[in-house]
Each structure stands twice: as C-alpha cells, then as structure tokens.
Amino acid sequence: MSAAQADLDGILARIPYARFLGVRMELHGDEMTGILPYAEHLIGNPTLPALHGGVIGAFMEMTALLQLSILESLMRQPRPVDVSFDYLRSGRPLDTYARALIKKVGRRIANVQVEAWQEARGAPIAIMHGHFLLSPKEG
Amino acid sequence: MPADPPSPTLTSRLSLSPQSRALGLQLVATEPDVILKIPYREDLVGEPDTGVIAGGVVTTLLDLACGWATALALDQPTSFATLDLRIDYMRPAQPGRDLLATAHCYKLTRSVAFLRAVAYDADPTDPVAAAQAAFMLDSNAGRGPGANLGPRHGQAEPDA
Numbered sequence: 001m002s003a004a005q006a007d008l009d010g011i012l013a014r015i016p017y018a019r020f021l022g023v024r025m026e027l028h029g030d031e032m033t034g035i036l037p038y039a040e041h042l043i044g045n046p047t048l049p050a051l052h053g054g055v056i057g058a059f060m061e062m063t064a065l066l067q068l069s070i071l072e073s074l075m076r077q078p079r080p081v082d083v084s085f086d087y088l089r090s091g092r093p094l095d096t097y098a099r100a101l102i103k104k105v106g107r108r109i110a111n112v113q114v115e116a117w118q119e120a121r122g123a124p125i126a127i128m129h130g131h132f133l134l135s136p137k138e139g
Numbered sequence: 140m141p142a143d144p145p146s147p148t149l150t151s152r153l154s155l156s157p158q159s160r161a162l163g164l165q166l167v168a169t170e171p172d173v174i175l176k177i178p179y180r181e182d183l184v185g186e187p188d189t190g191v192i193a194g195g196v197v198t199t200l201l202d203l204a205c206g207w208a209t210a211l212a213l214d215q216p217t218s219f220a221t222l223d224l225r226i227d228y229m230r231p232a233q234p235g236r237d238l239l240a241t242a243h244c245y246k247l248t249r250s251v252a253f254l255r256a257v258a259y260d261a262d263p264t265d266p267v268a269a270a271q272a273a274f275m276l277d278s279n280a281g282r283g284p285g286a287n288l289g290p291r292h293g294q295a296e297p298d299a
Contacts, residue, residue: 014187015184015185015186015187015193016181016182016183016184016185016187016193017182017183017184017195017196019182020161020182021195040157041157041158041160041161042157042158043156043158044157044158044159045156046155046156046157052156052158052199053202053220053221053224054158054195054198054199054200054201054203055158055195055199057195057198057199057202057224058193058194058195058196058198058199059195061194061195061198062193062195076186076188077185077186079194079231080194080226080228081227082226082227082228083194083198083225083226083228084223084224084225085198085221085224085225086222086223087220087221087222087223087224090220
C-alpha cells in the first residue's frame, strides 16, 4: 500500500460519518475513486428499492472533500460552501462509485465536480458541483 | 408551533425508510410546514476535531424534508424523486445540538414540485443551511415502480 493510500485511509478512519456510510477511497496514481459499498441502511425507498438521494449526495460531497485533501496541503478539512446535485437515475441496491474533478483551486475557494455511477461509468446516477472553503477567513 | 402533534399514521411512515431509521429521524410537525429532526450523535460527526455534524447529514435531512413537504402537498399519494437539490451551507452546526429542518412546497405543477428548505440547530432564522429543490412527480410515469431499474428486478408493470 502506498503512503498516500495509507494517509487517505487514516483521514477516513477518523471521520465517524464516513464509517456510518461505509465509504472507502482508492488511490491509483493521482486518481482517486470513492466507493460506497451497498448496505441496507443506505436505502431510502424500500419499495423500489433505491439508495437514499441524500446518501448519494453525501457520498459525492465526501469524495470531493477527500480529493481536495490529498491534492492540496491544507490546514484543516475543507468545508462545503454550496453544492448542487442533479439526480439522473435511481441508485440501485449496488456498490456506488464516484470520482471528483477539481476544476479550480483559488486561494480560499475550490470548485469541484463529482460524478457517481454504479454498473457503467458512462451512465452516471448523479452529478454534483460545488464550492469548498479551503482555509479559515482572515481578519 | 403546531397545536397538535403529527398523527401516529404519519409518524409510522418514518420507520419505512432504512436510512431514516439509521439517522434516528423524528417528525416534529407537519403544520403549517413539515419539521424533521435528527438528534445529535457522535457517529454522524464529519469533523472529528470540532464535533461538527457532517455536511452529508445536513444534505440528507434537507432532501428528506423536501420529500415530506412534497408528500404533504399532494392530494393523492404519488411516487416522486429528487430531480435536483442545491444547498448553501451558512455555518457549521453547533456540536451537541440536534439538527432540524423545515421545508415548504411553494409551487406544485402536474409534473414537478418546487421546494425550499432550511436546516437549523436552534433558530430557523439563523440557518445552518438552506436548500432549493425540484422533485419530479409520478416519476414512474405509469410504468410501475422502478421502471428505470431495468427488467432484472422484474417489477415493471404494463403501461396503465
């Protein structure tokens, strides 16, 4: 296991909510993939059944946060300023994956896009874009 | 604050969703607008150094509140799904405090519900986060539950 992967595992292990969701992150070179293994408690609609939309959103948000954490040396965990989710397909009771693209890193704000998919990367179930605050306000 | 607590029939709906159960979701009120609550829990913390609840919990609570507001705005039970959800995070939730959210359906068309929601920890006028959402109504379009989930689940019904 690479040192960077160990760092990532360490960050995730310290976040209680990441353990609540069961989120994992895998690094391959400089590419990070978020993995949300299917679990019954992630279901929002038991009739379909479908993953909870909020859970898919939370997973994408966490993928963005972790991608920022490994690419930028930060004083503390970034905080979301605003996020916007588009839901394209129902989340089936399957493992879900996500990848984040950092579009811009400014002095204080980063712009990040995330895609989440299940069986086919070309058929995303949801997409997100958002802004994250990288350092505390000064003055 | 409402004069009457939510009916047991409504309250029992909370237990239907495994994610709502896992979060310990509570229905506080349905009139004039729905109010939901997630009691503070250590395992929902997103920032271990400060004890602040994870942004993802706020996201899920706002989505839930919008879903409840949609269900309560409809005359007849209809299936619906989140089309989009935009959230502004104004400030971190206070560690140790329960998280609440209220949502309002301000426009209902034949196919879409438009919603606004706020999440707060003490005072709704000092929100933790605010959301705007659109929900697609009758999202299965008469094709039975989960039509877009494909034939593998075998739940698709003939067009009505």
